[in-house]
């Protein structure tokens with residue numbers, strides 16, 4: 297029920313938008329967010345974008361995971 | 374699939390499992406609860422229980438909306454479905470939940486107008502197109518879903534779509550987690566917190582819980598590495614005698630959550646007492662429509678006579694939802710009760726612990 301996916305915004309018209317994930321494209325309401333732009337990734341749940349995905353934070357999490365795979369380096373704190 | 378596949382990478386999964394194995398080397402048994410049904414489904418899909426050391430046990434919690442919804446609510450939906458002018462619009466999982474006198478699916482087969490929707494906006498569109506019908510949307514779900522129902526209600530009111538009604542069984546998570554933490558029968562030593570609830574609610578509702586009960590907690594996303602990172606964080610906290618709320622899903626969860634969504638929810642709904650399967654009535658844990666929205670409130674517009682609901686005989690869903698027993702401990706599990714012939718709500722929803730366990734055991 298709380299299933300939600302990060303989807304890329306492909307079009308914005310007022311508080312409606314189009315989002316894509318792989319081959320799936322759908323319409324979403326953007327009314328729960330401010331300042332969504334084409335190219336952003338948003339977390340989509342039940343026809344609504346709930347949050348804009350923070351790319352910086354995503355990169356940081358992936359970097360921490362990456363560090364775990366290289367134990368010879370300084371381990372992540 | 375960007376921001377999905379990376380978080381499923383095998384190398385990361387293996388590295389996390391290695392770290393977890395190190396932390397679990399003492400063999401001390403740890404029981405952690407994934408509160409959210411979407412986590413239950415993700416854990417089952419990823420086969421994560423098989424990958425974790427035997428000392429670590431994951432139990433499911435009350436975060437499966439369909440599972441905690443009362444039989445009385447299903448009965449009310451059934452009663453409304455039988456009225457000739459009513460269309461019931463609902464998320465698919467609700468169709469097969471047994472009420473006292475059968476399921477919405479059976480009612481549909483007998484001619485009731487029951488429609489499955491993926492979004493409340495589809496229900497609103499139905500109401501707009503068919504002014505002669507009363508469209509009743511079954512509003513279930515937690516902080517994640519409530520803003521979507523609120524948005525539809527606000528729009529219905531603004532546009533004067535008077536035939537759009539909501540039967541709200543929306544609930545909020547922290548009260549349930551608090552009830553579990555305070556229950557001595559529940560031996561949970563750490564919470565995997567619901568990432569998409571927190572995406573809306575932020576950290577504030579969960580922090581006091583961690584402090585008060587001294588229980589480790591980690592907010593997690595829904596890919597395998599997200600869940601394993603949370604398990605690692607919880608076992609680390611336990612081993613070091615700490616209890617903190619860690620946000621491990623920062624790409625989606627801001628500390629403040631989504632204030633715009635919460636403001637909308639607060640303008641449409643107000644807190645109300647709510648009944649949870651397994652937990653009973655938890656004060657203020659439900660969301661009822663505000664008086665200004667009474668014209669869209671199915672409970673006000675289409676009241677139904679409340680009869681004492683009949684719970685499915687022998688179903689132990691209530692204990693499963695508290696993590697007191699595992700699905701396989703239910704005598705009906707697997708033989709009498711299976712996904713194609715569910716007896717209780719926990720076997721119906723793909724997020725239900727019984728459903729997930731049934732699939733996982735057989736895979």
Ligand code: SF4
Pocket residue numbers: 687688689690691693700703704705706707710711715716717718719720721727
């Ligand atoms: S296996 Fe079926 S009957 Fe047993 S607790 Fe789960 S849903 Fe209820």
